[in-house]
Amino acid sequence: MVLALAALVVFQLAGETIVRLFALPVPGPVVGLVLLYVALAVHRSVPDGLRATGNVLLQHLMLFLVPATTGLMMHFRRLGDEWLPILLAAVGGTAVTMALTAVTLRLFLTKRRAP
Amino acid sequence: MITGVGGLWAFLQASPLFWLAVTLITYQVAYATYLRTRRNPLLNPVLVSITLIITVLLATRTPYPTYFDCAKLVHFLIGPATVAMAVPLYIHSERLKHMLLPLAGSLLVGSATAIVSAVAIGWTFGASPDTILSLAPKSTTMPIAMGITEKIGGSPSLTSLMVTLTGIAGAIMARALLTLVRIDDVATHGFAVGVTAHAIGTAYTFQLGEVAVAFAALGMGLNGVLTTILVPVLMRLFMSH
Numbered sequence: 001m002v003l004a005l006a007a008l009v010v011f012q013l014a015g016e017t018i019v020r021l022f023a024l025p026v027p028g029p030v031v032g033l034v035l036l037y038v039a040l041a042v043h044r045s046v047p048d049g050l051r052a053t054g055n056v057l058l059q060h061l062m063l064f065l066v067p068a069t070t071g072l073m074m075h076f077r078r079l080g081d082e083w084l085p086i087l088l089a090a091v092g093g094t095a096v097t098m099a100l101t102a103v104t105l106r107l108f109l110t111k112r113r114a115p
Numbered sequence: 116m117i118t119g120v121g122g123l124w125a126f127l128q129a130s131p132l133f134w135l136a137v138t139l140i141t142y143q144v145a146y147a148t149y150l151r152t153r154r155n156p157l158l159n160p161v162l163v164s165i166t167l168i169i170t171v172l173l174a175t176r177t178p179y180p181t182y183f184d185c186a187k188l189v190h191f192l193i194g195p196a197t198v199a200m201a202v203p204l205y206i207h208s209e210r211l212k213h214m215l216l217p218l219a220g221s222l223l224v225g226s227a228t229a230i231v232s233a234v235a236i237g238w239t240f241g242a243s244p245d246t247i248l249s250l251a252p253k254s255t256t257m258p259i260a261m262g263i264t265e266k267i268g269g270s271p272s273l274t275s276l277m278v279t280l281t282g283i284a285g286a287i288m289a290r291a292l293l294t295l296v297r298i299d300d301v302a303t304h305g306f307a308v309g310v311t312a313h314a315i316g317t318a319y320t321f322q323l324g325e326v327a328v329a330f331a332a333l334g335m336g337l338n339g340v341l342t343t344i345l346v347p348v349l350m351r352l353f354m355s356h
Contacts (some may be wrong), residue, residue: 002174008195017199025343027258030196030336033192036201046202054199056327057192061318063142064193066164067186068339069283069315073169074179075276085242089250092282093232094311095292098285101334102307108217109303112199 004053011036128177132187140165154322156287161315175316193314200317200332207329209300218306222334225310229254231351232275245270251346252278256313259339263346278313285312286319301327309334 014034018024040046057064065076079086127133145163152158172182183190204211204279211218233250242250252260260278261271289308299303301323308316309331317335320327 005195006342008198011198011201012194013355025259025262026339027197027256029194030256032192032194032198032337033201033204033332033336037205040201040205041208045143046175050199051206055201055298057196057350058203058318059198059321061193061321062146062160063139064189064191064196065161065282065315065318066138066142066168067190068193069161069276069279070165070168070172070182070186071179072279073172075273078273078276080337082242082246085237085240085246086250086277086280086297087240088240088333089233089236090277091284091288092236093229093250093253094276094281094284095288096232097229098289098292098295098307098311100228101221101310102293102303103296105217105221105222105306106298106300108212108220109300112217 001049001053004047007050008032008036008053008057011039100113127313128175129181129185129186131188134182135188137168137171138164138186138189156290159283159286159319161286161318162283172337181350197267197314199334200328203325203329206331207302207326210326211329211333214302218333218337221306221339222310224335225307226254226338226345227349229311229338230342230346234350244328246273248350250277251350252342253281254311254313255339255342259343263343267347267350279315282312285316289316289319302330306334309336310338311356313339 012029012032014035015030016028018035019028019033020029124261138288140162142164145160145167147157149160150154166300168182172179215313230251234247237247237250246269248267249264249271251267251269252263252274255263255278257275257278260274264271264274285308289312290305293304293307296305303329304323305320308320308327311334312319313335317328318329320331
Protein backbone atom coordinates (compact mmCIF):
# COMPACT_ATOMS: atom_id res chain seq x y z
CA MET A 1 0.00 0.00 0.00
CA VAL A 2 2.68 2.51 1.03
CA LEU A 3 5.04 1.25 -1.67
CA ALA A 4 2.29 1.55 -4.28
CA LEU A 5 1.41 5.06 -3.11
CA ALA A 6 5.09 5.98 -3.24
CA ALA A 7 5.29 4.65 -6.81
CA LEU A 8 2.22 6.66 -7.88
CA VAL A 9 3.59 9.85 -6.31
CA VAL A 10 7.03 9.32 -7.89
CA PHE A 11 5.47 8.81 -11.35
CA GLN A 12 3.35 11.92 -10.85
CA LEU A 13 6.43 13.87 -9.83
CA ALA A 14 8.29 12.62 -12.91
CA GLY A 15 5.29 13.70 -15.02
CA GLU A 16 5.18 17.17 -13.45
CA THR A 17 8.93 17.56 -13.98
CA ILE A 18 8.70 16.64 -17.68
CA VAL A 19 5.77 19.03 -18.17
CA ARG A 20 7.77 21.84 -16.57
CA LEU A 21 10.95 21.04 -18.50
CA PHE A 22 9.31 20.93 -21.94
CA ALA A 23 6.47 23.39 -21.22
CA LEU A 24 3.85 20.81 -22.30
CA PRO A 25 0.18 21.88 -22.38
CA VAL A 26 -0.99 18.72 -20.54
CA PRO A 27 -1.21 18.20 -16.77
CA GLY A 28 1.66 16.44 -14.99
CA PRO A 29 -0.48 13.51 -13.74
CA VAL A 30 -1.47 12.65 -17.35
CA VAL A 31 2.22 12.41 -18.30
CA GLY A 32 2.74 10.38 -15.11
CA LEU A 33 -0.02 8.02 -16.31
CA VAL A 34 1.79 7.51 -19.63
CA LEU A 35 5.10 6.88 -17.82
CA LEU A 36 3.51 4.30 -15.48
CA TYR A 37 1.86 2.61 -18.48
CA VAL A 38 5.26 2.30 -20.18
CA ALA A 39 6.82 0.96 -16.97
CA LEU A 40 4.06 -1.69 -16.66
CA ALA A 41 4.52 -2.67 -20.31
CA VAL A 42 8.26 -3.11 -19.75
CA HIS A 43 7.66 -5.01 -16.48
CA ARG A 44 4.94 -7.10 -18.25
CA SER A 45 2.73 -7.39 -15.17
CA VAL A 46 0.95 -5.32 -12.55
CA PRO A 47 2.17 -5.73 -8.93
CA ASP A 48 -0.75 -6.79 -6.70
CA GLY A 49 -0.24 -3.91 -4.28
CA LEU A 50 -0.37 -1.36 -7.08
CA ARG A 51 -3.56 -2.84 -8.48
CA ALA A 52 -5.24 -2.81 -5.05
CA THR A 53 -4.13 0.72 -4.15
CA GLY A 54 -5.02 2.04 -7.61
CA ASN A 55 -8.44 0.48 -7.26
CA VAL A 56 -9.10 2.18 -3.92
CA LEU A 57 -8.03 5.57 -5.32
CA LEU A 58 -10.16 5.21 -8.45
CA GLN A 59 -13.17 4.00 -6.49
CA HIS A 60 -13.24 7.31 -4.61
CA LEU A 61 -12.11 9.66 -7.36
CA MET A 62 -15.47 11.38 -6.89
CA LEU A 63 -14.47 12.35 -3.33
CA PHE A 64 -11.17 13.85 -4.49
CA LEU A 65 -13.01 16.00 -7.04
CA VAL A 66 -15.29 17.56 -4.40
CA PRO A 67 -13.04 20.42 -3.13
CA ALA A 68 -12.30 21.77 -6.64
CA THR A 69 -15.88 21.25 -7.83
CA THR A 70 -17.22 23.22 -4.85
CA GLY A 71 -15.58 26.22 -6.58
CA LEU A 72 -18.85 26.38 -8.51
CA MET A 73 -20.06 28.73 -5.75
CA MET A 74 -17.66 31.42 -6.97
CA HIS A 75 -19.63 31.71 -10.21
CA PHE A 76 -23.24 32.06 -9.06
CA ARG A 77 -23.42 35.65 -10.34
CA ARG A 78 -22.22 34.69 -13.81
CA LEU A 79 -24.60 31.75 -13.78
CA GLY A 80 -27.44 34.13 -12.87
CA ASP A 81 -26.57 36.56 -15.69
CA GLU A 82 -26.18 34.05 -18.49
CA TRP A 83 -27.89 30.94 -17.16
CA LEU A 84 -29.71 30.02 -20.38
CA PRO A 85 -26.73 29.69 -22.78
CA ILE A 86 -24.52 28.27 -20.02
CA LEU A 87 -26.94 25.53 -18.95
CA LEU A 88 -28.00 24.70 -22.52
CA ALA A 89 -24.36 24.43 -23.62
CA ALA A 90 -23.51 22.28 -20.60
CA VAL A 91 -26.47 19.90 -20.95
CA GLY A 92 -27.19 19.99 -24.72
CA GLY A 93 -23.57 20.08 -25.84
CA THR A 94 -22.71 17.23 -23.50
CA ALA A 95 -25.62 15.08 -24.70
CA VAL A 96 -24.81 15.59 -28.39
CA THR A 97 -21.09 14.93 -27.83
CA MET A 98 -21.56 11.79 -25.75
CA ALA A 99 -24.14 10.25 -28.09
CA LEU A 100 -22.13 11.03 -31.25
CA THR A 101 -18.86 9.71 -29.79
CA ALA A 102 -20.51 6.44 -28.74
CA VAL A 103 -22.49 5.96 -31.97
CA THR A 104 -19.50 6.66 -34.25
CA LEU A 105 -17.29 4.31 -32.23
CA ARG A 106 -19.90 1.55 -32.58
CA LEU A 107 -20.21 2.30 -36.30
CA PHE A 108 -16.43 2.14 -36.89
CA LEU A 109 -16.16 -1.08 -34.85
CA THR A 110 -18.93 -2.91 -36.71
CA LYS A 111 -17.80 -1.60 -40.10
CA ARG A 112 -14.38 -3.10 -39.55
CA ARG A 113 -15.80 -6.42 -38.46
CA ALA A 114 -18.20 -6.65 -41.43
CA PRO A 115 -15.91 -7.32 -44.46
CA MET B 116 -19.43 32.98 27.03
CA ILE B 117 -20.48 34.49 23.68
CA THR B 118 -16.91 35.51 22.92
CA GLY B 119 -15.94 31.95 23.88
CA VAL B 120 -18.30 30.45 21.29
CA GLY B 121 -17.22 33.02 18.71
CA GLY B 122 -13.59 32.26 19.44
CA LEU B 123 -14.23 28.54 19.11
CA TRP B 124 -15.96 29.06 15.77
CA ALA B 125 -13.08 31.22 14.53
CA PHE B 126 -10.76 28.36 15.41
CA LEU B 127 -12.90 25.75 13.66
CA GLN B 128 -13.49 27.85 10.55
CA ALA B 129 -9.77 28.16 9.92
CA SER B 130 -9.02 24.55 10.83
CA PRO B 131 -8.19 22.08 8.03
CA LEU B 132 -9.36 19.28 10.31
CA PHE B 133 -12.85 20.76 10.56
CA TRP B 134 -13.36 21.18 6.79
CA LEU B 135 -11.73 17.84 6.13
CA ALA B 136 -14.29 16.26 8.48
CA VAL B 137 -17.13 18.14 6.78
CA THR B 138 -15.91 17.00 3.34
CA LEU B 139 -15.45 13.34 4.30
CA ILE B 140 -18.72 13.03 6.23
CA THR B 141 -20.70 14.79 3.51
CA TYR B 142 -19.25 12.57 0.82
CA GLN B 143 -19.85 9.44 2.89
CA VAL B 144 -23.51 10.41 3.35
CA ALA B 145 -23.84 11.23 -0.36
CA TYR B 146 -22.14 8.00 -1.45
CA ALA B 147 -24.19 5.81 0.93
CA THR B 148 -27.38 7.45 -0.33
CA TYR B 149 -26.26 6.85 -3.92
CA LEU B 150 -25.70 3.15 -3.22
CA ARG B 151 -28.96 2.81 -1.30
CA THR B 152 -30.94 4.27 -4.22
CA ARG B 153 -29.30 1.74 -6.53
CA ARG B 154 -27.11 4.50 -7.98
CA ASN B 155 -29.84 6.91 -9.01
CA PRO B 156 -27.96 9.16 -11.49
CA LEU B 157 -29.71 12.28 -10.18
CA LEU B 158 -28.13 11.61 -6.77
CA ASN B 159 -24.61 11.75 -8.22
CA PRO B 160 -22.31 11.88 -5.15
CA VAL B 161 -20.28 14.83 -6.49
CA LEU B 162 -23.44 16.86 -7.07
CA VAL B 163 -24.99 16.00 -3.69
CA SER B 164 -21.70 16.62 -1.82
CA ILE B 165 -21.05 20.04 -3.34
CA THR B 166 -24.69 21.10 -2.85
CA LEU B 167 -24.43 20.29 0.87
CA ILE B 168 -20.95 21.81 1.29
CA ILE B 169 -21.87 25.02 -0.56
CA THR B 170 -24.94 25.32 1.68
CA VAL B 171 -22.74 25.02 4.79
CA LEU B 172 -20.19 27.51 3.41
CA LEU B 173 -22.88 30.07 2.55
CA ALA B 174 -24.66 29.60 5.89
CA THR B 175 -21.42 30.11 7.84
CA ARG B 176 -20.20 32.89 5.49
CA THR B 177 -17.01 30.98 4.88
CA PRO B 178 -15.24 32.14 1.70
CA TYR B 179 -14.48 29.38 -0.82
CA PRO B 180 -10.67 29.97 -0.77
CA THR B 181 -10.65 29.35 3.01
CA TYR B 182 -12.50 26.06 2.49
CA PHE B 183 -10.33 24.97 -0.44
CA ASP B 184 -7.16 25.69 1.49
CA CYS B 185 -8.38 23.39 4.27
CA ALA B 186 -9.65 20.62 1.95
CA LYS B 187 -6.47 20.55 -0.17
CA LEU B 188 -5.41 17.23 1.30
CA VAL B 189 -8.38 15.52 -0.38
CA HIS B 190 -7.91 17.48 -3.62
CA PHE B 191 -4.28 16.44 -3.77
CA LEU B 192 -5.22 12.78 -4.32
CA ILE B 193 -6.58 13.52 -7.82
CA GLY B 194 -2.97 13.38 -9.05
CA PRO B 195 -2.02 9.88 -7.81
CA ALA B 196 -5.51 8.61 -8.79
CA THR B 197 -4.96 9.89 -12.35
CA VAL B 198 -1.58 8.16 -12.53
CA ALA B 199 -3.28 4.97 -11.24
CA MET B 200 -5.50 4.94 -14.36
CA ALA B 201 -2.47 3.43 -16.12
CA VAL B 202 -3.26 0.12 -14.36
CA PRO B 203 -6.68 -0.66 -15.95
CA LEU B 204 -5.34 0.76 -19.22
CA TYR B 205 -2.41 -1.64 -19.18
CA ILE B 206 -4.54 -4.63 -18.10
CA HIS B 207 -6.91 -4.08 -21.03
CA SER B 208 -4.29 -2.97 -23.53
CA GLU B 209 -4.82 -5.98 -25.82
CA ARG B 210 -8.46 -5.09 -26.38
CA LEU B 211 -7.48 -1.49 -26.81
CA LYS B 212 -4.86 -2.21 -29.45
CA HIS B 213 -7.48 -3.96 -31.58
CA MET B 214 -9.63 -0.84 -31.53
CA LEU B 215 -7.04 1.87 -32.27
CA LEU B 216 -8.39 3.19 -35.57
CA PRO B 217 -12.09 3.20 -34.55
CA LEU B 218 -11.08 4.91 -31.28
CA ALA B 219 -9.08 7.56 -33.12
CA GLY B 220 -11.97 8.20 -35.52
CA SER B 221 -14.61 8.60 -32.84
CA LEU B 222 -12.24 10.70 -30.71
CA LEU B 223 -11.91 13.18 -33.58
CA VAL B 224 -15.70 13.31 -34.02
CA GLY B 225 -16.29 13.65 -30.27
CA SER B 226 -13.63 16.28 -29.69
CA ALA B 227 -14.81 18.48 -32.57
CA THR B 228 -18.48 18.04 -31.59
CA ALA B 229 -17.77 19.06 -27.99
CA ILE B 230 -16.17 22.34 -29.11
CA VAL B 231 -18.56 23.20 -31.95
CA SER B 232 -21.77 22.30 -30.07
CA ALA B 233 -20.78 24.36 -27.01
CA VAL B 234 -19.82 27.40 -29.09
CA ALA B 235 -22.87 27.11 -31.38
CA ILE B 236 -25.34 26.77 -28.48
CA GLY B 237 -23.70 29.64 -26.59
CA TRP B 238 -23.78 31.87 -29.67
CA THR B 239 -27.40 30.99 -30.56
CA PHE B 240 -28.67 31.79 -27.08
CA GLY B 241 -26.88 35.11 -26.78
CA ALA B 242 -23.85 34.38 -24.64
CA SER B 243 -21.27 37.19 -24.52
CA PRO B 244 -18.13 36.74 -26.69
CA ASP B 245 -16.10 36.24 -23.51
CA THR B 246 -18.44 33.42 -22.44
CA ILE B 247 -18.35 31.77 -25.88
CA LEU B 248 -14.55 31.62 -25.81
CA SER B 249 -14.69 30.12 -22.33
CA LEU B 250 -17.19 27.42 -23.40
CA ALA B 251 -15.00 25.89 -26.12
CA PRO B 252 -12.73 23.55 -24.09
CA LYS B 253 -15.40 22.46 -21.56
CA SER B 254 -15.11 18.70 -22.17
CA THR B 255 -11.48 18.46 -21.01
CA THR B 256 -10.13 18.26 -17.47
CA MET B 257 -9.95 21.47 -15.45
CA PRO B 258 -6.22 22.30 -15.78
CA ILE B 259 -6.17 21.64 -19.55
CA ALA B 260 -9.36 23.63 -20.16
CA MET B 261 -8.19 26.61 -18.12
CA GLY B 262 -4.86 26.62 -19.98
CA ILE B 263 -6.62 26.65 -23.36
CA THR B 264 -9.00 29.45 -22.38
CA GLU B 265 -6.13 31.57 -21.15
CA LYS B 266 -4.40 31.16 -24.51
CA ILE B 267 -7.41 32.15 -26.64
CA GLY B 268 -8.36 35.07 -24.41
CA GLY B 269 -11.43 33.78 -22.52
CA SER B 270 -12.04 33.69 -18.80
CA PRO B 271 -10.36 30.69 -17.10
CA SER B 272 -12.60 31.00 -14.04
CA LEU B 273 -15.74 30.80 -16.20
CA THR B 274 -14.22 27.79 -17.94
CA SER B 275 -13.84 26.05 -14.60
CA LEU B 276 -17.59 26.52 -14.08
CA MET B 277 -18.33 25.06 -17.54
CA VAL B 278 -16.01 22.10 -16.96
CA THR B 279 -17.76 21.31 -13.67
CA LEU B 280 -21.27 21.61 -15.15
CA THR B 281 -20.29 19.46 -18.14
CA GLY B 282 -18.80 16.73 -15.94
CA ILE B 283 -21.84 16.60 -13.65
CA ALA B 284 -24.30 16.72 -16.56
CA GLY B 285 -22.37 13.94 -18.31
CA ALA B 286 -22.25 11.69 -15.24
CA ILE B 287 -25.98 12.19 -14.65
CA MET B 288 -27.16 11.59 -18.23
CA ALA B 289 -24.70 8.85 -19.30
CA ARG B 290 -26.72 5.76 -18.41
CA ALA B 291 -30.06 6.98 -19.81
CA LEU B 292 -28.57 8.60 -22.92
CA LEU B 293 -26.36 5.68 -23.91
CA THR B 294 -29.23 3.25 -23.32
CA LEU B 295 -31.37 5.44 -25.57
CA VAL B 296 -28.89 5.15 -28.45
CA ARG B 297 -28.60 1.41 -27.65
CA ILE B 298 -24.94 1.22 -26.59
CA ASP B 299 -24.46 -2.07 -24.73
CA ASP B 300 -20.65 -2.36 -24.92
CA VAL B 301 -18.98 -1.11 -21.69
CA ALA B 302 -15.80 -0.11 -23.54
CA THR B 303 -17.79 2.16 -25.89
CA HIS B 304 -19.79 3.50 -22.93
CA GLY B 305 -16.60 4.29 -20.98
CA PHE B 306 -14.83 5.91 -23.93
CA ALA B 307 -17.76 8.21 -24.77
CA VAL B 308 -18.09 9.28 -21.14
CA GLY B 309 -14.34 9.92 -20.79
CA VAL B 310 -14.17 12.00 -23.98
CA THR B 311 -17.23 14.06 -23.03
CA ALA B 312 -17.18 14.39 -19.25
CA HIS B 313 -13.48 14.15 -18.26
CA ALA B 314 -12.64 13.17 -14.65
CA ILE B 315 -16.16 13.47 -13.19
CA GLY B 316 -17.40 11.13 -15.94
CA THR B 317 -14.45 8.77 -15.45
CA ALA B 318 -15.20 8.64 -11.71
CA TYR B 319 -18.78 7.58 -12.57
CA THR B 320 -17.55 4.71 -14.80
CA PHE B 321 -15.96 2.97 -11.80
CA GLN B 322 -19.36 1.38 -11.08
CA LEU B 323 -19.31 -0.24 -14.53
CA GLY B 324 -16.02 -2.09 -13.93
CA GLU B 325 -12.37 -1.96 -14.88
CA VAL B 326 -12.89 -2.07 -18.67
CA ALA B 327 -15.10 1.02 -18.55
CA VAL B 328 -12.54 2.87 -16.39
CA ALA B 329 -9.73 1.95 -18.80
CA PHE B 330 -11.58 3.32 -21.82
CA ALA B 331 -12.85 6.37 -19.94
CA ALA B 332 -9.29 7.21 -18.86
CA LEU B 333 -8.13 6.78 -22.45
CA GLY B 334 -10.92 9.01 -23.77
CA MET B 335 -10.23 11.66 -21.14
CA GLY B 336 -6.47 11.73 -21.74
CA LEU B 337 -6.65 11.72 -25.54
CA ASN B 338 -9.39 14.34 -25.69
CA GLY B 339 -7.34 16.59 -23.43
CA VAL B 340 -4.48 16.54 -25.91
CA LEU B 341 -6.66 16.82 -29.05
CA THR B 342 -8.76 19.70 -27.65
CA THR B 343 -5.58 21.67 -26.99
CA ILE B 344 -4.84 21.43 -30.71
CA LEU B 345 -8.41 21.80 -32.06
CA VAL B 346 -9.73 24.76 -30.05
CA PRO B 347 -7.35 27.43 -31.46
CA VAL B 348 -7.94 26.14 -35.03
CA LEU B 349 -11.75 25.92 -34.77
CA MET B 350 -12.06 29.25 -32.94
CA ARG B 351 -10.11 30.99 -35.68
CA LEU B 352 -12.53 29.54 -38.25
CA PHE B 353 -15.53 30.56 -36.13
CA MET B 354 -14.30 34.11 -35.48
CA SER B 355 -13.55 34.74 -39.17
CA HIS B 356 -17.25 34.21 -40.05
